[in-house]
Amino acid sequence: MIAQQEINNRVATPPAPDEMPTGAEMLIQALVHEGVDTIFGYPGGAVLHIYDELWRARDRITHYLVRHEQGAVHMAEGYARATGRVGVVLVTSGPGATNAVTGIANAYMDSTPIVVITGQVPKHLIGTDAFQEVDTVGITRPCVKHNYLVREARDLPAIVREAFHLARSGRPGPVVIDIPKDVSAARSNYSRLDHVSFPFSTQLAHVDHDSAREAVRQIVNAKRPVLYVGGGIVNSGAVDSLLSFAELLHLPVTPTLMGLGGFPSSHPLCLGMLGMHGTYAANMAVSESDLLVALGVRFDDRVTGKLATFAPHARVIHVDIDPANIGKNVTPTLALTGDVGQVLNQFLSILEQQSEERLGLWWDQIRRWQLSQPLRFSGSQSQIKPQTVIRELHRLTNGQALVTTDVGQHQMWVAQFYPFIRPRQLITSGGLGTMGFGLPAALGAQLALPNQLVVAVVGDGGFQMTNQELATAVQYDLPVKVLIMNNGYLGMVRQWQEMFYDRTYSEVDISVAPDFVKLAEAYGAAGFRVKRPAELREVMEAWLRYEGVAVMDVVVAKEENVFPMVPAGADAREMITQA
Numbered sequence: 001m002i003a004q005q006e007i008n009n010r011v012a013t014p015p016a017p018d019e020m021p022t023g024a025e026m027l028i029q030a031l032v033h034e035g036v037d038t039i040f041g042y043p044g045g046a047v048l049h050i051y052d053e054l055w056r057a058r059d060r061i062t063h064y065l066v067r068h069e070q071g072a073v074h075m076a077e078g079y080a081r082a083t084g085r086v087g088v089v090l091v092t093s094g095p096g097a098t099n100a101v102t103g104i105a106n107a108y109m110d111s112t113p114i115v116v117i118t119g120q121v122p123k124h125l126i127g128t129d130a131f132q133e134v135d136t137v138g139i140t141r142p143c144v145k146h147n148y149l150v151r152e153a154r155d156l157p158a159i160v161r162e163a164f165h166l167a168r169s170g171r172p173g174p175v176v177i178d179i180p181k182d183v184s185a186a187r188s189n190y191s192r193l194d195h196v197s198f199p200f201s202t203q204l205a206h207v208d209h210d211s212a213r214e215a216v217r218q219i220v221n222a223k224r225p226v227l228y229v230g231g232g233i234v235n236s237g238a239v240d241s242l243l244s245f246a247e248l249l250h251l252p253v254t255p256t257l258m259g260l261g262g263f264p265s266s267h268p269l270c271l272g273m274l275g276m277h278g279t280y281a282a283n284m285a286v287s288e289s290d291l292l293v294a295l296g297v298r299f300d301d302r303v304t305g306k307l308a309t310f311a312p313h314a315r316v317i318h319v320d321i322d323p324a325n326i327g328k329n330v331t332p333t334l335a336l337t338g339d340v341g342q343v344l345n346q347f348l349s350i351l352e353q354q355s356e357e358r359l360g361l362w363w364d365q366i367r368r369w370q371l372s373q374p375l376r377f378s379g380s381q382s383q384i385k386p387q388t389v390i391r392e393l394h395r396l397t398n399g400q401a402l403v404t405t406d407v408g409q410h411q412m413w414v415a416q417f418y419p420f421i422r423p424r425q426l427i428t429s430g431g432l433g434t435m436g437f438g439l440p441a442a443l444g445a446q447l448a449l450p451n452q453l454v455v456a457v458v459g460d461g462g463f464q465m466t467n468q469e470l471a472t473a474v475q476y477d478l479p480v481k482v483l484i485m486n487n488g489y490l491g492m493v494r495q496w497q498e499m500f501y502d503r504t505y506s507e508v509d510i511s512v513a514p515d516f517v518k519l520a521e522a523y524g525a526a527g528f529r530v531k532r533p534a535e536l537r538e539v540m541e542a543w544l545r546y547e548g549v550a551v552m553d554v555v556v557a558k559e560e561n562v563f564p565m566v567p568a569g570a571d572a573r574e575m576i577t578q579a
């Protein structure tokens with residue numbers, strides 16, 4: 001209860017109007033209150049009041065000046081995915097906001113908690129096609145968890161609080177706060193943050209005991225069960241519960257691209273990734289399974305292929321925190337809406353100790369698939385094979401590097417040949433498939449984890465979409481290691497053209513490219529190049545040893561393909577295992 005004396009004081013002494021805080025001040029206060037100490041951004045006219053205030057708060061919040069707003073959002077995503085904290089971005093109106101949209105959509109697809117603050121033209125100019133005006137709320141509506149157009153400065157503390165809660169709660173995702181310039185300038189009575197009302201429940205949805213019991217009964221009785229696990233395992237922090245549950249029942253586990261590291265790839269129960277470029281054994285196991293237990297996944301088309309023939313013999317138990325994911329692509333026989341870690345703990349509490357001897361016939365079959373079609377590739381004395389590069393990277397980093405990637409063939413080779421052993425060890429663009437994600441995401445991760453070796457494995461195509469962020473890396477001394485898998489092509493597109501368009505290589509030759517060593521040096525980073533297999537190890541060692549930002553241009557076999565491959569929209573059993 002507020003003491004009567006305090007109420008009297010508040011009523012008696014309202015601050016003089018010019019002593020009231022501005023919207024910009026309230027924003028910064030609210031961010032500090034949320035524990036924000038890092039912002040990625042790029043200034044402009046509509047956010048000048050905020051930047052002015054940010055300068056005064058620079059002992060509490062460090063702003064990282066990027067070279068393109070897309071980079072700022074990917075850095076915030078890298079920061080968020082490396083730590084589980086909310087990443088924060090500040091950009092200006094108009095082109096600042098539109099440049100950020102790719103990152104916002106990327107965060108939405110990959111359930112990454114970020115808050116993006118955008119400047120907007122003053123309220124009285126909204127709708128007049130004013131200079132640098134875009135409808136940010138309209139443009140971002142389909143790819144955010146929520147967005148706000150702030151109309152009154154006094155609303156800012158509550159909006160910031162709500163935005164952070166929404167970004168990190170349930171299925172995490174991006175939230176946009178659009179602030180007109182006059183709102184950041186306006187003075188208003190400050191509502192103290194500890195008095196901001198908070199209408200949201202912080203309770204997680206709870207799965208009822210009967211459903212959990214039924215799920216456990218079905219799992220224990222299944223003859224050919226498979227656990228299909230995704231990014232929800234990582235977001236929920238459910239890694240240990242998953243490991244206990246799988247080990248207790250001796251269950252085969254196949255992670256999605258976003259789930260890699262959510263279950264140790266080196267574990268004997270792990271079948272490797274499933275889906276388009278997943279392992280033969282994982283895809284066959286799902287195809288032949290009688291019970292698919294889908295944990296924190298969304299049945300992406302890159303996983304399911306042709307829906308009509310996906311896991312055709314299986315009942316499906318789907319556990320997900322987001323009700324919108326349940327039944328979206330595949331109708332489960334049993335749906336449990338809740339936090340996957342909590343649900344797994346419920347399963348564990350229901351289970352009695354099981355013997356390790358379970359599922360002998362099923363495991364015999366799985367081991368036969370693994371032996372008949374392991375991940376493989378042919379070596380070469382004259383050309384560097386991309387798969388070898390990733391194996392060597394794994395060896396020289398003792399499997400401990402945090403790896404980010406762009407999108408394309410190199411991304412799939414990382415997923416196949418770098419066995420991730422811990423959650424948040426791979427940060428990649430899964431849902432949107434955004435070329436140019438790797439380098440800025442690596443910078444965000446490096447900033448969050450200064451003592452961690454961070455390697456960005458990028459394509460020669462994707463790297464050229466955001467390579468200007470090398471300047472950001474050098475400016476802030478973020479010693480990331482960039483590995484360019486240089487095949488002179490938009491490799492993944494070329495592979496599809498080779499396999500499905502009669503080798504018509506339409507507009508995929510990017511051999512006219514900068515000298516990546518000189519480019520790195522021009523930015524003040526170190527540049528390395530390797531062309532011959534015999535030199536790979538030595539150059540890679542020197543690149544990894546280099547203490548600052550280092551780029552290694554690895555010239556690889558130009559027309560190597562990623563296998564296995566389930567053609568888009570095909571049945572997983574139509575998998576092409578080798579050329």
Ligand SMILES: Cc1ncc(C[n+]2csc(CCOP(=O)(O)OP(=O)(O)O)c2C)c(N)n1
Pocket residue numbers: 406407408409410411433434435458459460461462463485487489490491492493
């Ligand atoms: C922004 C964007 N544009 C286009 C694509 C379509 N696309 C997917 S993979 C790919 C080729 C990528 O080439 P590169 O970066 O050189 O990597 P590689 O496949 O050769 O490893 C393209 C163009 C995309 N994913 N993202």
